[in-house]
Amino acid sequence: MLRRLLIYVAMLIAGSKAVIARSPYRGRYLGVDPLTGDTVINIVMHEVTVYPELKFDSKEQEDFYWRTVRDVRRTLPWAKLISETLIETYEYIETFPTQQEREDYIKEMEGEIFNQYKPDLKKLTRNQARTLVKLIQRETDQSGYDILKAFLGSFRAGFWQGFGRLFGVNLNAPYDPSKSSEDATIDRIATLIEQGAL
Numbered sequence: 001m002l003r004r005l006l007i008y009v010a011m012l013i014a015g016s017k018a019v020i021a022r023s024p025y026r027g028r029y030l031g032v033d034p035l036t037g038d039t040v041i042n043i044v045m046h047e048v049t050v051y052p053e054l055k056f057d058s059k060e061q062e063d064f065y066w067r068t069v070r071d072v073r074r075t076l077p078w079a080k081l082i083s084e085t086l087i088e089t090y091e092y093i094e095t096f097p098t099q100q101e102r103e104d105y106i107k108e109m110e111g112e113i114f115n116q117y118k119p120d121l122k123k124l125t126r127n128q129a130r131t132l133v134k135l136i137q138r139e140t141d142q143s144g145y146d147i148l149k150a151f152l153g154s155f156r157a158g159f160w161q162g163f164g165r166l167f168g169v170n171l172n173a174p175y176d177p178s179k180s181s182e183d184a185t186i187d188r189i190a191t192l193i194e195q196g197a198l
Helices: 003-021 059-093 099-121 126-140 144-152 154-166 180-195
Strands: 024-032 039-045
Touching: 059 099, 059 126, 059 144, 099 144, 126 144, 126 180, 144 154
Parallel strands: none
Antiparallel strands: 024 039
């Protein structure tokens, strides 16, 4: 069971990195023009978001931007992996007939994930951890606290929220690119990375 889970997670990691460096083309289709009988090629492209050129008012703004680029590049694959894992886990635990079996599976999976990813996640800086929390909310439309509360319960989610606050990371931090310039910068960078433009 553990070996299959590790292989599955490795495939998810490989797949999440492939999503980031995607081709701008979704597909190519051949068709025949009904009037002339000529062969026509239709190329369907992915949606492309175009941003205006950045102009920095100060050196601090430029430094902040490039630090954020570094942090988003490091944490975006993690956010995508977490999003995929949450979806798969939720779908899988719905197949268990009893609540006790679901709780046992979640406890087992929590231990395995904690042991597997703890060394890598410990290497994140405080700012990268904050960025990861915001990117998780961007990918799942739920705060980190709400996700933990749904899977682990209120008490344990409160424990992890308190633990995160000790190190300056708020799992309940709002993510709203329309109201926060920091969130807008994170969203812009993540979109450009997903498009392969940055």
